[in-house]
Amino acid sequence: MIINGVTIDETFAEAFPMKATRLIITAHNAKWAMISAQAFTGFATSVIACGCEAGIERELDGNETPDGRPGVAVLIFAMGGKGLAKQVETRSGQCVLTSPTSALFSGLDGEKDMPLGQNLRYFGDGFQISKMIDGKRYWRIPVMDGEFLTQEKTGVTAAVGGGNFLVLAESQGQALAACEAAIEEMRKIPNVIMPFPGGVVRSGSKVGSKYKALNASTNDAFCPTLKGQTKSELPPECESVMEIVIDGLTKEDIDEAMKVGIQAVCGLGAAQGIRRISAGNYGGKLGPFHFHLQEIMA
Amino acid sequence: MSNLTFTLKATPKQRIDCGPLTPDNLADKPLAEIAAIELVVGKSTVRVDALFELAEGDSNTIVFANSDSKLDFIGRNMTQGNILVEGDVGAYLGIFMEGGELAVSGNTGIYTGCEMKGGQIKVNGNGGDFVGGARPGRRNGMTGGTVIVTGSTGARTGDHMRRGQILIEGNAGDYCGSRMISGTIAVLGDCGAHLGYAMKRGTILLTQMPSRGITANFNNCGSHTLAFLPLMFASFKKLESEFAKVETFSRVQRYAGDLAGIGMGEILVKI
Structure with missing residues (x-):
């Protein structure tokens, strides 16, 4: 041809079967949502040494995000559900929780759930607040710039x-x-x-x-x-x-x-x-x- | 197909336990069998057809017409379907309810939504005392679902409430959110005395500062923009309630308490 x-x-x-999830990172403006997303998806080129593969799927405007702020959709893939959960937790904790004005939501309803903010909440040292909204649990974690809002779980899908x-x-x-x-x-x-x-x-x-x-x-x-x-x-x-x-x-x-x-x-x-x-x-x-x-x- | 309708024949002298008359219990039952159900009235039992005129219809939507404030336990344990009540109801409306929808066109007695786990109750009138509360001696009030009251509520709204939401379009009575463990109570009107008394956790969301102010047991944490509020207001938009029309806000004054206890509850007042 x-x-x-x-x-x-x-x-x-x-190609190979993997497990994946989509996360939505929002922030005060598109610039900081992108900064947070870039940090989250950093050092995630290959499962060979990074533990996962992640990337930015696309930018989202306010009417596409749960909290009405500008955001970025990221996809993260790993060879199994456990590995994916570990990567999501550590990257969320170090790259999104730390990023000014950020909030973190699930962007995928998968066959199964895995923790998103479920363990990050302990950073709140007892001051964290749970909120059930529309059947989904969110965690409000007090941080120095206000509150970090994150959904408790995200979906996992075969990919x-x-x-x-x-x-x-x-x-x-x-x-x-x-x-x-x-x-x-x-x-x-x-x-x-x-x-x-x-x-x-x-x-x-x-x-x-x-x-x-x-x-x-x-x-x-x-x-x-x-x-x-x-x-x-x-x-x-x-x-x-x-x-x-x-x-x-x-x-x-x-x-x-x-x-x-x-x-x-x-x-x-x-x-x-x-x-x-x-x-x-x-x-x-x-x-x-x-x-x-x-x-x-x- | 029309709805299965129970029209009260006369004002009852004794309280009537209407708990058995739910879509779950009446599914696939012939009218004669429903008519023969014995309801507890006072200290005796009476057949349904001795108390109500029955009109055959879809048992997934049950109508209580000509209702009275002596009809207790309507919607007890219901998990699905609809109950529409035309008039007032008595105590324990929707107790232990797990799903479905319950709507009342009048006022309710005490313990509306008592220990409910899910579903929605809408009171198009005033709610009595202990809306969403726990029975005496019990430690958990409602643990899920939504109660909407278009009028005002009595005392101790959300007493021992653990999850779910109570949305009050009018005023809340004294001791609103007392001993609250978690969940959300939102009030568009005023609140009575001792707001959040012995509140452990949870949120009381107000669109205006209560006329009696915030009690000394709550400390002012300052003004904040809280990201979860737009999500919560977005969830209100699908409700047939004044809350669906509230303009979304995220700027609030935050008060933490009750500091006589663990002090992890919060009163949020729109600013």
């Missing part, structure tokens, strides 16, 4: 993590420009995040390493400087590869995000130095979710 001179490889991205595609370009600048164009379009899709810095990862990994202590190492088949040293997947004219990783609440959400992302990349086309779109997989034996590039773009 070739779109605007860009070859779409006959391959697939391989999918690790959808991806690779952009093979003639130069580093062209790969980056293509990925930026893709991310701009993909951020318009609900229920997905691209957890790496700016949505783009330049150090894609393969499973395993020559070093026993490491579970993952550089994806040498797509490293342009190794074209003459390893079994390379790259054509001679390709000088840079970047990857976009997508986590979504459902497989369909990731399908849609990959489609608009690849469309944006192909929109630049061969004329802008984009040669191929490929994807990362492990032979189809590890992850139950397969995203076939040509099927998505058909």
Whole structure:
């Protein structure tokens, strides 16, 4: 398959089941809601070492948030419910509770609940106040700038993590420009995040390493400087590869995000130095979710 | 289909326990069986059809017509459905209620919503003493649900109240929120003496400073913008009540008390 001179490889991205929740962070204004959300989603690019993958889904205006203030919706994914609960608790406690004027709400009614402010309330040292409003429990925790308001629980849902595609370009600048164009379009899709810095990862990994202590190492088949040293997947004219990783609440959400992302990349086309779109997989034996590039773009 | 209707034949001389006449108890019962139910009246029992004219209808919505202040325990233990009362009712309206809706067009006696757990009671008149309270000797009053009183309430509104909300469009009597454990009482009018007496936790929300002021057992914590208030007012919007029309506010003067006890309750007054 070739779109605007860009070859779409006959391959697939391989993704895994995860657990996820959506949180809504509000604040006195959009600036501080974003600051709090950025802190919450910091160091959350990959479950390999971060314990979770998190990102900003979108900004919300006052009529979309529970307390009528500007807010930000964030999605956070982990490999299991326990790990997710731990990450939500520590990040909420250190990054949202601490953030001036913030409030924290559940943004998802999942199959199950997990604690949100349920344990954060103890920071109130006995001065915390519970309020049941419309069947949901909230905690009012006294803090130095007033009160921190948080919902007691948030929903947990089954989700999918690790959808991806690779952009093979003639130069580093062209790969980056293509990925930026893709991310701009993909951020318009609900229920997905691209957890790496700016949505783009330049150090894609393969499973395993020559070093026993490491579970993952550089994806040498797509490293342009190794074209003459390893079994390379790259054509001679390709000088840079970047990857976009997508986590979504459902497989369909990731399908849609990959489609608009690849469309944006192909929109630049061969004329802008984009040669191929490929994807990362492990032979189809590890992850139950397969995203076939040509099927998505058909 | 019309509603199952009980029309009181005459003003009763003794108090009548109407607790068995709920949508839960009457579901799928033929009219003859309902007519034969024995209600406790004073120290004896009397058949339903000796006290009420019955009109067959959907038992999920029960109407008490020509009601009287001697009809006690209406809606006892109800978990679903509707009860509409045309006139006044007696004591213990909606006691132990867990769900459904109960509406009264007149005034209620003592202990309206006593120890209720859920559902909604709307009194389109005045509530008696101990609205949402606990029975004598019991430690928990209402633990959930909503009581709306369009008129005023008597003394000790929310006595021992643990959860839920009592919304009073008129005035609250003396000792409003007494021994309150948690939950919310909101009052659009004035409050009587000893507001929040022995209150442990919970919130009394007022749109105006009570004419008698705040008692010395509550300390002024200053003026604040509280983020939970817009959420609470948003939840009021779906109610058929004056509270749905209250313009949302979050600026309040906060008083903490009762400091004669643990002092974790609060009176919030709109500023």
